[in-house]
Amino acid sequence: MPTPAISLKRINKRFGPVWANRDIDLTVMPGTIHGIVGENGAGKSTLMSILYGFYTADSGEIAINGKPLSIQSSQQAIDAGIGMVHQHFMLVETFSVLENVLLGAEEQSLLSKVLNHGRKALQRIGKAHGMEVDPDAIVGELPVGMQQRVEILKALYRGARILILDEPTGVLTPQEADRLFEILDQLRSNGVTILLITHKLREIMHICDQVSVMRQGEMVAHRRIVETSTDELANLMVGRKVGLTENKPSAQIGEARLTASGVHYTDSRGIERLHNIHLELRSGEILGVAGVAGNGQSELLNILSGAITPHEGELHLLTSKGEQTLLANESRDARLFRQLGVGHVPEDRLKQGLVPNFSASYNAILGYENDAKYGQHLLSTDNVVADTKTMMASFDVRPAIPELKTANFSGGNQQKLIIAREMMRQPDILIVGQPTRGVDIGAIEFIHQQLIKARDEGAAVLLVSVELEEILALSDRIIVMVDGRISGEVMPSQTNEQELGLLMSNAASTIRETLEVTLPEEVSP
Missing domain, CATH: 3.40.50.300 (P-loop containing nucleotide triphosphate hydrolases)
Structure with a gap:
């Protein structure tokens, strides 16, 4: 040997x-x-x-x-x-x-x-x-x-x-x-x-x-x-039998909860990140967004969650908490979107979702710290800790220690804490970025179940993921982004990982020969 x-x-x-x-x-x-x-x-x-x-x-x-x-x-x-x-x-x-x-x-x-x-x-x-x-x-x-x-x-x-x-x-x-x-x-x-x-x-x-x-x-x-x-x-x-495939009932699709029309966004360096984005997100469906990282998905997530403002176009939101149309360059922030019933699981948990040096309990209320139950001007620590314990128990966050610094949790448990924070409030619209990045198979199974449950309870879910297996397993419709544009739309039953990969590479002529998709004129061969 x-x-x-x-x-x-x-x-x-x-x-x-x-x-x-x-x-x-x-x-x-x-x-x-x-x-x-x-x-x-x-x-x-x-x-x-x-x-x-x-x-x-x-x-x-x-x-x-x-x-x-x-x-x-x-x-x-x-x-x-x-x-x-x-x-x-x-x-x-x-x-x-x-x-x-x-x-x-x-x-x-x-x-x-x-x-x-x-x-x-x-x-x-x-x-x-x-x-x-x-x-x-x-x-x-x-x-x-x-x-x-x-x-x-x-x-x-x-x-x-x-x-x-x-x-x-x-x-x-x-x-x-x-x-x-x-x-x-x-x-x-x-x-x-x-x-x-x-x-x-x-x-x-x-x-x-x-x-x-x-x-x-x-x-x-x-x-x-x-x-x-x-x-x-x-x-x-x-340590137990794990389901490796998702079995979900047929979607019961309802009214449009979020509509984006003609959305453009240019970053601080003058690079256009989003170009003429049109999409409709309806209750009771999971709309998957596939694409190679860096093709506008991050900017789309931030615009649809209120973190940044588009330079052209408009958003229309219709939820149980109200209806609002937001025009380009109109003042807004993520707090307004949360008040309208929009939950947001950011794609980078450490940069956008958590403050690692804060305790798990403080991270469990980020974005919701002004809720009356938390005392607004003076935090009610007992209520914060009690809610965190409920989240940890419901979403299997380990170790279940609200006072523990969030940096000391594994990546998967940090992710489950964020998902618990956003989903426990039953949002009408759920914007989700890379929900299982760096997450183990047991946690993936649980997170997928929760997203399907939210859909079945009437939420409109937008899912951005680089995991094509995940996109295919969870989505009711799939759009693909290339260079800040929506390059096509396809039903999960009509495609596979390899064909999606080609569409993500904007190989429009090859895709057209292999599956039926809707391709905008500007990317047609």
Whole structure:
């Protein structure tokens, strides 16, 4: 047997009363792709952070390629040949590819020599692994899949032979994900060892050699891929049988709750992000919005929730709390929309949905702190805590400690807290962005059930997601956004992930040949 690339024995890590890693053993063989799966809060990220030097284990042993190693910092991990590609890229968008790869890894003081050496090394590494990229391209102008490639090249440039990838396909189209898997397969063939953290069990089954399952801080199973299934892995992760498909009754569609007409939006840099958006959102339906990240979905969510104001066009809202037409450039804020019965689950929970340093109880009332029951001028802490406990119990937020700082919750439990805050008030219109990003399969099942329940109770739900499986499973209608425009509309029963991916790429002529969709004249071939 070859010497393991990674050997972890009896790894323990506590954060106060929370035992994040409990006697973890993990062996990863060289030149393999090893999946790590588990619920949010299972301890996966903590374990990978110990391996990459973000945290130091309280106890236990680490060996890399058979050599015992005490990893006290990320630099020590990098020196040991370990690289990590984070879910949220660590790139300077205004820098070139070459400048991003070299940043922090300069070996000489003379810039011209650094750039010349780096350019040659980058081209050599890219060619060796089938990952060529223009070294002079500006990172912010590259598609997401290419940006991810830059992150991988950064790690390889620093000598990584062990590569940790955290939710690598979360922002990719199906076509980009397929290309990533080709790259990972090539890296494996070249002897690179890969640790893959993902909640997408189909990806685990497709690309991995082995998989390890964590639950509640412990390692509960190791499996060879040829000896397991998605059903078994899901059950091991959650500790119970999990439904992997959504069975929802037919939609009982009612009146239009929200109508957008001729909406245009230009950002502070003068770039038009939304162009001539027309849509109608009706009670009793889930309207899915598919698209590659950065094609106007974020601006659409912010306009429909009242966070920003369009420069042209109008919105018409009709809810049980009133009717209002809002014209372009008319003064508004998110508070007005909440008063009209609009709930908003933002796509970035940390930037828009939460204040991480606040307690869970304070985050549970954000946006609603002026409600009379909370005391308005002087917060009624008892009422706030009582409501938070109800939310935590109803939406299975763990740990159920209202006083705990929100930063100490896992990403999935932070997400459930936001969804509880918005849905417990039974809004007539629910604007939802990326509801299950970075969320485990058990929480995904629960969140999907709640969205379907809201629809069935008459809410009008707009769902933005980069997860095409999620869009297809939940939506009653689907629109696709490309370059700030609605490029087409299709019924879920008439399409699949690959065809949606083509529509997301604005391959209008190809789409027209493969399925019936409505395409605006301006994008017709």
